Amino acid sequence: MFEQTDKTEIASLGEFGLIDHLTKHIVIKNKSSIKGVGDDAAVLDFEGKKTLISTDMLLEGIHFDLAFTPLKHLGYKAIQVNLSDIYAMNGIASQVTVSLGFSSKFPLEAIEELYAGMLLACEKFNVDLIGGDTTSSRQGLVISITSIGYADEKDITYRNGAQEGDLICVSGDLGGAYVGLQLLEREKQVYLANPNIQPDLEGKDYIVERQLKPEARIDIIDLLAKLKIKPTSMIDVSDGLASEILHITRQSKKGCKIYEEKIPLDPMTAETAREFGLDPTVCALNGGEDYELLFTIKQADYDSMKHDVDISIIGYITEESAGNYLITKAGNVHELKAQGWNAFTSTNS
Amino acid sequence: MFEQTDKTEIASLGEFGLIDHLTKHIVIKNKSSIKGVGDDAAVLDFEGKKTLISTDMLLEGIHFDLAFTPLKHLGYKAIQVNLSDIYAMNGIASQVTVSLGFSSKFPLEAIEELYAGMLLACEKFNVDLIGGDTTSSRQGLVISITSIGYADEKDITYRNGAQEGDLICVSGDLGGAYVGLQLLEREKQVYLANPNIQPDLEGKDYIVERQLKPEARIDIIDLLAKLKIKPTSMIDVSDGLASEILHITRQSKKGCKIYEEKIPLDPMTAETAREFGLDPTVCALNGGEDYELLFTIKQADYDSMKHDVDISIIGYITEESAGNYLITKAGNVHELKAQGWNAFTSTNS
Secondary structure, three states: OOOOOOOOEHHHHOOOHHHHHHHOOOOOOOOOEEEOOOOOOEEEOOOOOEEEEEEEEEEEOOOEOOOOOOHHHHHHHHHHHHHHHHHOOOOEEEEEEEEEEEOOOOEHHHHHHHHHHHHHHHHHOOOEEEEEEEEEOOOOOEEEEEEEEEEOHHHOOOOOOOOOOOEEEEEOOOOHHHHHHHHHHHHHHHHHHOOOOOOOOOOOHHHHHHHHOOOOOHHHHHHHHHOOOOOOEEEEOOOOHHHHHHHHHHHHOEEEEEEHHHOOOOHHHHHHHHHOOOOHHHHHHHOOOOOOEEEEEOHHHHHHHOOOOOEEEEEEEEEHHHOEEEEOOOOOEEEOOOOOOEOOOOEOO | OOOOOOOOEHHHHOOOHHHHHHHOOOOOOOOOEEEOOOOOOEEEOOOOOEEEEEEEEEEEOOOEOOOOOOHHHHHHHHHHHHHHHHHOOOOEEEEEEEEEEEOOOOEHHHHHHHHHHHHHHHHHOOOEEEEEEEEEOOOOOEEEEEEEEEEOHHHOOOOOOOOOOOEEEEEOOOOHHHHHHHHHHHHHHHHHHOOOOOOOOOOOHHHHHHHHOOOOOHHHHHHHHHOOOOOOEEEEOOOOHHHHHHHHHHHHOEEEEEEHHHOOOOHHHHHHHHHOOOOHHHHHHHOOOOOOEEEEEOHHHHHHHOOOOOEEEEEEEEEHHHOEEEEOOOOOEEEOOOOOOEOOOOEOO
8 A cells, every 4th residue: 555656665764854854844732731742751730630631553454454554544544543542531631642663664754644644633623643663573553642731620530420310412423334344345355356446435434434433522521611511420341331331331430231222322333234234223332432421420410411412311320239231122132241342352342 | 671470471471460560669759649540541740830742762673682781770770861851950850751662472470570671770760650551563672761850940950050150060080881882792792692691790890880770869859958059050961971061162152162181980991991902082072871960050159059069060161152162181172973872873973
């Protein structure tokens, strides 16, 4: 995919050239970023607010496939995935650090594409890139991102605050990123079998974009602030709905009931899932990578939220001993199990 | 190297088992660590002080060789390398996040060794491990660490504050880590040629330890505070003295003169370098990984510092137009060039 005619060898930039080259256009936007790239450490000032820190590692062949992931999208997604964790604390993301490992065979232009996607995400979400590391890799592309943010102590929303009777809410729709991945993997196999066949993704833009270019839900954080609702617990949906709700109930020492008919599914997600012989609900429960926000609210906050079309109420919190259950459309009761993405068995289930 | 008889497959721990298993013994020590492992993000409170952030990535085959690096040492070193950046800002390190990528072939016991080394370093340097990520890797071992610390604004020491006439100081001695690496690589080749021959490292403990188990110089930061000296600039020596002093002079828009005879060398480093046909001074200038502190002080602070045997004054800052020079023992003048470790040409020079 790097068949550009103009390729620049990274080594030609010299010892300090690469970082300088990649970071020279960074303009610091946040008052809290006192010193960014260029010293042993970045210096930040959160002026009495609490500091939030989260970190993620993305490895080629595990988290992304360069055969169908444009580098600019990958950079954008890598930042989104991380900012999503700060929003899931009901915080404001303000800085990221970016560490990259890549083969010396990568031309500068490829790294520029990746970086351009990262900076686009930073620009859109008003976040400063304040530091990092670049190194040669003998293996594949390695991306490690740390995101930093802040919040007033009273606003921070943990996973462990859900109370019995609280309503379980989720933003947007689920399962699309997983079904999009199935589609991209199918087209990759078709392409490998016959490189003259063009990928057939027509009409599937939404789910392909859910996989390649997810958007962290800062708008939901803004909305909650506007509605003066503080969730009792919150988490972002990276591993699938089942896994995430179990994090909340486990840490809150509660149980839950979720209703299949209430789980938000985009029609294209459902239709494409069926084309693959998959149950759309299972894609939502176990698929992952949707980067929606899952949160619980007090029943008293229901009236403020009920008119928001982009938030679905999918169930409620019970006492711990009642367990964690899904009520199907047919009225059957299934115990919820975390079957999300387990990197150590390398299965998506 | 993982030929233990008791091996536990990571996958047997289940979806959330690994993180729980590795982190269950962590006891938070710093008041600034409000919430550590277990939520979307960690929560910190620096109570009006500035926040410092630094990050490093270590890749197998580039930064370490598991053929001669015990995993516990590797974990210890990975943390040290990162804390060193916080100390180089004249700050206090207080938290780290640790992201790991490793093959599913790694048994749990191997990851426990690595983690034990990390936690030992955290314990010794009074730092909390507050979060991270673990993921499967198809390639090799991948370690990404972010360190977090704090400082009063007036104490923070940047690279760009050196003034004409300031004295250039360095802690400890230099070149040992690089010469230690040469020794370990030689013994690896001997072993590969004939596995019955035991490594011959007798009497070389100091330089082997400089490579495998460096110690970040928090004691120098404490000493400077006790002496009431604030350096005018500071950096840690990760890439070799030449590269680091050029960072300081470039960012301070100054020049420098360094005297070869003043560069601190341990006798074992010098002797072993010569065994390899290397010039000990070149090892100090370009070798890297010593993790000593290089800093500049006002001449007025000389009297307070001159009796400290673990700090050497190796030269002074000049005006920018005077350039950056090394004065050799023979009185020759050489321009200083950054020839430190360049990961993109994979050379140690």
